[in-house]
Amino acid sequence: MPAEDVFSQEFPVKGGDFSKAGAVACRIKDLLKDMGLDTKIIRRAAIASYEAEMNVIMYAWEGRMSLAVSPEEVQIIVDDQGPGIADIEKALTEGYSTATPEMRELGFGAGMGLPNIKRNSDVFHIDSQTGRGTHLEIIIRTNGHRT
């Protein structure tokens, strides 16, 4: 694929900054709309990137989200420095959450974050090292075919 056909941009995300919650996901959504992607694809990307952004804000110290858009696919990579996820399999179970009571009080931590991201992506890859951070990579194909 020729490099000029890939739009890429990086967004910093600060851990604990709830006042900016959703700002990156919203930006990503607007960019995808400008690039004329299908409404359903944009909705999936919006939901996945919102959940990913919230994970960084809620659990990590800081992170970076990278967006890469080609005519074939939307790729979102999230790297954070944070406590990492001890048991990824458990974290992928709906309803499982390590959110504190304070976070739950605010309406977060329903244990749907990662499962929701996975449900809305065609390729889902996650790596984590406890005490260091998490690397999340998702792809949403623009032709709507899932693998």
Next chain:
Amino acid sequence: MKEKAYHSIHITRDKCIGCVHCLTACPTKAIRIKDGKALIIDELCIDCGECLRACPYDAVHSHTTSFAALDAFEYKVAIPSTVLYGQFGGTTLPTEILAALRRIGFDEVYDLSSICELNNAATEEYLNDHPRPRPFITSTCPVVVRLIQRRYPALCGQILPIEPPREIAAKILRTILPKALNLAPEKIGIIHLTPCSAKMVSIDSPATLHKSYIDGAISIRDIYPQIFNALRKSEEDALMRHLFPETQFSGIGMGWSLAGGETRGLKHHRAVAVSGVRDTMRVLDQVEAGLLQDIDLLECTVCPDGCVGGPLEVENRFLAKSRILQLVDAVGERAVVDPKDASRLYHRNFLSFDHPVVPVDSHPLDADPARAIRKAQRREKIFAKLPRKDCGACGAPDCWTLADDIVRGQAHIEDCPFVNKEKP
């Protein structure tokens, strides 16, 4: 479906001096200054009226029906927005206001509060019948519907498909009046009185009906002087009407025009009310990201504090709101609609949309995906060169929009006075 987008908001070029008030006020960035005059981009405008509020020179005009135009009808019916009840201070009661409308030339006047209650009952029933999706979004505000069609196309299916009270009322009157009066339907004019700058759009190009049941909308601002005079001349009459009120107002419907008024009567569902165009957009962004799924109904009105903050009202909205709250208190919980009647109409689909809300063409950088991606890249590079002062001197509301206009071929980087200066 490629007809030109109809709008009620227009710029009066003679009055426009090309300042930046409307430019920065527009929530969808639909205004540019070209050749010293404001210009509205049809595809982006949602007729919210923010520019009308912002213009210090009275150069933004909202098209509504003139009182004189009613002469075309043999029988004139007024269905005033409940906002009208808050426009006259002191002790002026809704019955007096309705009577004043008759005196100034309407053959019949109907109160909408009961129909608001009917809408409320139907909404509750619809929510019971449809556990998904969540949240549903109310359609009373025509600007919200247009905003969703253009900016939040994924949410079109979440608009609750029950017609707003004004259309339900007009539909009922269209059904009964021609027979009752023995008049041809086209000789009966059903006119909405409104504080809203977008009602004419929803009447002339409805988003959910084949054809609106309403014939026109008169702005409260235009008709206010006549009502005011009629009220002043008939104080004696008013006293009598206090004793024999002829309309039974609904407690649930009376506060409909205040933010939260549409959902106040829901008994079994969780509702959230948002008002103001920017807050509405913020919340719709969240809904699009999959949030608020624990809410059953989201009431959105783009005017501050609800319809009571409409740009075409006369009384300031705080006084109007206080007056309406008094009326809500006075009417109390009185219900005037039999739930069985509401249910019957609901099941006959009499209250439903003719067709669902459909997205209106989005506005991508290019129809070709690869070219759109390249333009998005170029836009970032251009934006990096701009000063980010968002001064509006180039004619675009902010630097980002100028960059966007440039890649769309509608502006030049030289339009920015700062970029020019920095060049050797």
